[in-house]
Amino acid sequence: MSTYKAPLDDIRFVLFDVLHADAAFQRLGFADATRDILDAVMDEGARFCETVLAPLNAVGDQAGCTLDKTSGQVTTPPGFKEAYAEYAAGGWAGLSSPEAFGGQGLPHAAGVPIKEMIDAANLSWGNFPLLSHGATEALLHHGEDWQREAFLRPLVEGRWTGTMCLTEPHCGSDLGLLKTRAEPRDDGSHAITGTKIFITAGEHDFTDNIVHLVLARLPDAPAGSKGISLFVVPKVRVDREGAMGEANAVRCGSLEHKMGIHGSATCVINFDGAQGYLVGQPHKGLMGMFTMMNSARLAVGLQGLGLSDRALQNALRYSRERLQMRALSGPRHPEKAADPIIVHPDVRRMLLTCKSLVEGGRAMAYHSALLLDEAHDADAEARAAADALLGFMTPIVKACLTEWGVECTYHALQCFGGHGYIAEHGMEQLARDARITTLYEGTTGIQALDLLGRKVIQLQGAGLKVMLGMVEAFCTEHAHDERLAPFVGPLQAKAAEWQQLTTHIARAAAGNADEIGAAAYDYLMYSGYVALAYWWARSVAAADASPHADAFKQDKRDTATFYFARILPRTLAHAAAIESGIASLPELDEA
């Protein structure tokens, strides 16, 4: 079975030594978010994840969720419900929610380590509270006062959970095609009718109500994506005073049989004239969804990060225990029957690939979470810059950290050899669970189009400019630092190339919009690798400037060296693909 230990040392290094998040929180007005409080929250979060959630990870995979077709009730795996009760009682559901609605009022970036730990400990379980956050944000920013009191407070307090009901059988990426209908009723509510699929945590036994946020069409809706409205549709009816009434016409029709995340309930939800209330303006529902997308996409990126870290931890342990063959340069441990496989350079290559992607990825992801908070900065210029950079980085964090999650769980399993393929070691579960993350909340291809089509081309590279400015400032600051020379020079060269490739694509796209699609994936991955090079260079500088032990500093330096030598060159292949353009993507028979 795979084990999990929360990487608190590296989490603190990223938050406090690299990002100086404690100072940022004070500047942003989060008076309670002191270093002491944050440390205590993380210690307690780590305990909960290590001792309560992690032991349930294999249980969830084996038992899965079950649906009683007669009652439409879903039973979650043994222990899941009790773990949720502890989570809600601990106030975790509202960690980053406003105190006015019962939350803890901590910054987003303070909640991110907890999210990473939950995902690493038990991704399937973590998916139950995950979408509450999206529902919370939708109601907070777009709901009426009574909706906030009636629905938001129980979500923040963890008494209910939330879902996001977007996908239908015939429409996933293309929400403009959706068919679910909303008919106005005399009492101001709407009757919602339609079938939604892939609804994470759509039904469960954790709480006595579930708040569905549902996209549907009003009778007078224009066709396409401009005719979609957002509704709040509870599982059990709720009146305008927040009192629960009878069951609503909302029913789980079936559970999907999936490759992984067996402990998560992925539901078909049928709405059969269910009572719902319009949230925000008619026909503007998609805009409401977009506002919560940044945090939801960052959250899925964190899932990739958490799974990668857990996979790496287990691969490191196994590579130290497993004795097999001698080092080619001569026995390292002659007293043993063979050397531990960690001595073999190729095993180190796999481990260091994971290590460099996990630790660098953590800095990148946590920084983006901090941007979520900085997007509410009092200073308008700082706010605009943070918002632009957040929009630019969100698809990169989501897509790269999940693609790397698939890669890291692959390498970690590979370190186990044939044993990795056997269920009892738990590595294959991590690989199966990781596989969902590049699909849901927008596939990698969708993230790539968001990045290149919207954030770069449409918004004229505002976010990229902020990013390149940050890189340039760092390089200038350390231009004469010999210890950073191995990183600053290559980083500067890559930043210049990044700009050139962007200009190249923008020119090509002006002539043929399909050039955007032809470059999008490679541009996304290229951007992720260059961004990670920046975060690695900054991590080395931060470690050197920190009070950490020399071994810690050397470890950061070694991992950065590996990253620059062996991972960053992947940008060469991506750049070549970008430059080849649409001409190298011949059309295929369409019928």
Next chain:
Amino acid sequence: MSTYKAPLDDIRFVLFDVLHADAAFQRLGFADATRDILDAVMDEGARFCETVLAPLNAVGDQAGCTLDKTSGQVTTPPGFKEAYAEYAAGGWAGLSSPEAFGGQGLPHAAGVPIKEMIDAANLSWGNFPLLSHGATEALLHHGEDWQREAFLRPLVEGRWTGTMCLTEPHCGSDLGLLKTRAEPRDDGSHAITGTKIFITAGEHDFTDNIVHLVLARLPDAPAGSKGISLFVVPKVRVDREGAMGEANAVRCGSLEHKMGIHGSATCVINFDGAQGYLVGQPHKGLMGMFTMMNSARLAVGLQGLGLSDRALQNALRYSRERLQMRALSGPRHPEKAADPIIVHPDVRRMLLTCKSLVEGGRAMAYHSALLLDEAHDADAEARAAADALLGFMTPIVKACLTEWGVECTYHALQCFGGHGYIAEHGMEQLARDARITTLYEGTTGIQALDLLGRKVIQLQGAGLKVMLGMVEAFCTEHAHDERLAPFVGPLQAKAAEWQQLTTHIARAAAGNADEIGAAAYDYLMYSGYVALAYWWARSVAAADASPHADAFKQDKRDTATFYFARILPRTLAHAAAIESGIASLPELDEA
């Protein structure tokens, strides 16, 4: 559910237009292997795979194999046993085995399309007859006359199946550590005692006997890999006249719970003083194993190829059916609710990645199979060249085609979006099944060490020289062919770089043997991509010279263009990693 259609057109193109296998077979003395016979064999094989095996693929995944702990008997999934009876009755078990023992006497390369089709149709089922081939070869080359009559004939006729019992709990890649004992008995047989794990098809209900080829130590065995002997140990005792007697002390202790290939029985086999017979010389068992490794490794490479092709076929179908969003350059199918996703360049990128790896990989793999036949050429020089090239290409074919199998099943699943993660579409099974292929029969890391350490450094690049000679001959032949210029120039440059990188590594390794391990994986993948560039250039030339329709020729040219522009540049990243050497692979704590 995923479907499968045998790609007979492309198989014939590779065999006859690219490789001219029919002419080669005649030259090598396989008089029966005429084009007519081969066509008939492939048609019948395709029918069997499409109509008998493919429909059982999902069945095998869902039902799995079950073990009766009391009797030690394994029950295979519904339909598997009947499919095997049809396979045996059709003479497929002995397709490439000598007629003297009841086989069809066809060349190895004639059996390869059948193997690919079986693997694509039903990998789990294909694993039952797969290892018979290894047992057949071990007995053919190293067995005594009576052993060949007693054990080989039933294997060739498909009345029994075979296994290879190498791995033990504490030793996989490092067979020198194995502990299974063989005690001599007065009657000339040996008592075999020990536990073997990961034994594919170690127990089943297809046949009334199973022939285990077992590695074990004689009492006077030297330590390490030079003290390992090979034994034939039947499930039911067999006397020297071939008559079956009572049950042998061989028992399936348990079945592994695996990520995929649920329909395959992966067994723990306990030998408790079982009657076995020495095959070949004492202490030379590992050499016996090595002789059959080329064909077994090529066979696993074909598994990667078959799964990739099936995944691609289904992704192509889905990408034509699934309507989602409009092409960025404007609607292509305005009469539909949205355009089929195959119009989106990023979907084409994924499909063409698979297509270029599958079709190019097929040429590379089939050519290596032809080398197995040519290694028995009457001409000593041709024989030596074929043998050297086969040894060089085997780890490349095994490792690259299986790594690409993981990649192609990944892309194909990704084309389905969230639907790919759901069991009913069958794509996630292909991804789970593919995951074993980079692990068993030697992990990718082991293949990389075999390639660089043994085939290149130890054998002084004999195989690489043959390969580069072949590339050079092709480039010279087509030096003035303008239509091939986009491929010949880049191929020549890559071939020169391949040679330079090899020299670079050899020099570095002379100073530090760990440089071999540091470069091995990247050298392996680099070699695979350059070899594939050669096969793509040759495929374009072969298509142009063939009687195929213009559309077929253009399709090959388009796919080659994609490959050279978007896949071959991965060599840039691998070359950079190779050049960075052991210095970029810092040591990690070993305890």
